[in-house]
Amino acid sequence: MIALLSLYVDMAIGLVMLFLLLSLLVSGVNEAAVRLLSVRSKFLWAYLRDTMDGAQEGARSWLPATVRGVFTVLPFLRDPRPKFDERPSPAEAKPMPAGTTAADDAMTKLFYERVREIDHGKTGKTSISNIPPGRFAGALMEMAAGEKDGVEGLLVKLKDLNSPLYGHLKGVWESAQRDMERFRQGVESWFDTEMQRLSMLYKRYVKWVVAVLGLVITLLFSMDGIEFTKTLLRDNAYRAAVSAIAGSAEGTESLKETCTPGVDPYKCVTDTLSSPAMVKVFDHAIISLRIPEDGDPSVSWNGGMWWQRVTTLSHWPGYLLTFVALLFGAPFWWDLFRRITGIRGRQ
Known part of the structure; x- marks a missing residue:
């Protein structure tokens, strides 16, 4: 029961963090335009x-x-x-x-x-x-x-x-x-x-301006809130499998099945945990940022995959969820984040 509750709390924090970051981005773009013009x-x-x-x-x-x-x-x-x-x-x-x-x-x-x-x-x-x-x-x-x-x-x-x-x-x-x-x-x-x-x-x-910016940013980053929730749940299940490595050989075998054939499970664990759901969700933007293990970060055009996601109707319920969430604004999500995590404001 405690493990299940922890799973839902992690999922809630992840969703709130995503909506908070996107809301801050919308507010930042709006403020920059207001000052510039x-x-x-x-x-x-x-x-x-x-x-x-x-x-x-x-x-x-x-x-x-x-x-x-x-x-x-x-x-x-x-x-x-x-x-x-x-x-x-x-x-x-x-x-x-x-x-x-x-x-x-x-x-x-x-x-x-x-x-x-x-x-x-x-x-x-x-x-x-x-x-x-x-x-x-x-x-x-x-x-x-x-x-x-x-x-x-x-x-x-x-x-x-x-x-x-x-x-x-x-x-x-x-x-x-x-x-x-x-x-x-x-x-x-x-x-x-x-x-x-x-x-x-x-x-x-x-x-109205913020609503338009929220829609534009949701589509440019192709932020599917439902897909992100599923990714969070998969990450939690993967962490549970990782913890089983030290306890039994069956844990190692289960990881081998999820990793690419022929890849060392420990390297697979490292690569996967270094790209959590919060990072993976930004990989679907029209312009993606890659930070390889060796070498300098690179920016690449991701137009083909982005257009395929945007034109796929199954993603639109997730886009709608993200868009509606952004309408609440960054102050709402920050306050919700503080309530969930117990962070106290200045007295």
């Missing part, structure tokens, strides 16, 4: 352009409204970020030029002028991907100070510009009863709520 920064400034200047008549919103926009428009086709400026913000905020329209992005440019101290250059565009609520409120207060009538003057300019920000600030200004300190606190609270809403929207889109 500056998706977080573009997402933030798309929101700021929509909120401050609004969309032009007949034009689409800067924020992506579909999953396709997340994959193509925002990363590659439309960059909402202002140009990077290494100069510090001027001592006094400039008033908005007369006759400006939403097409001029006047509010976004003035706002960037007030927050560019926290910026650093990246491919000619701003890299700001997070603006603290206090910094946002301070920038708006500075912009209002540059107007003749203060906050009232800024609201008039926003109304003339038909900016969506006008309605939000108008409500905060009235609620603060035209008290500057309460207005600043109200703007902070409003912007913090907006950033939480934006984060939820971003995570919703990221789930």
Whole structure:
């Protein structure tokens, strides 16, 4: 009974480790793409352009409204970020030029002028991907100070510009009863709520990206979760046979039957145990890595065998199992791994 329980525990740990490693790979690829394409920064400034200047008549919103926009428009086709400026913000905020329209992005440019101290250059565009609520409120207060009538003057300019920000600030200004300190606190609270809403929207889109990456990685590595489970069980049975070598001659005979004819059983044991199930499962990737006993590691194209596995319907239930498992994410599998193994986190 104890041996059977140990067998299932080993199988569970092996499966969790596989899904954890693949989930980390998916997360790593996603994070690398996000950083390389500056998706977080573009997402933030798309929101700021929509909120401050609004969309032009007949034009689409800067924020992506579909999953396709997340994959193509925002990363590659439309960059909402202002140009990077290494100069510090001027001592006094400039008033908005007369006759400006939403097409001029006047509010976004003035706002960037007030927050560019926290910026650093990246491919000619701003890299700001997070603006603290206090910094946002301070920038708006500075912009209002540059107007003749203060906050009232800024609201008039926003109304003339038909900016969506006008309605939000108008409500905060009235609620603060035209008290500057309460207005600043109200703007902070409003912007913090907006950033939480934006984060939820971003995570919703990221789930689709992670799902696509999970499917791609599952197929590129042709990860059949069911086949991997069977391999784990065979490995456990093989270890039991290995332990029988020292105990009886029958154990040696059983190993001879499983090894290639004419091969020394002890060498067969060494070769097999040096390639456990966790290593064997990666041999079916479209590009495989070989680490021979002698010589340097080699990378080889494995397209023929990979395509045969991918087009074999009997493997697809295993692919589906792996794909669904990856949707749970690395934190889920790490937590499950800690529960099974008893590893404690930092207190």
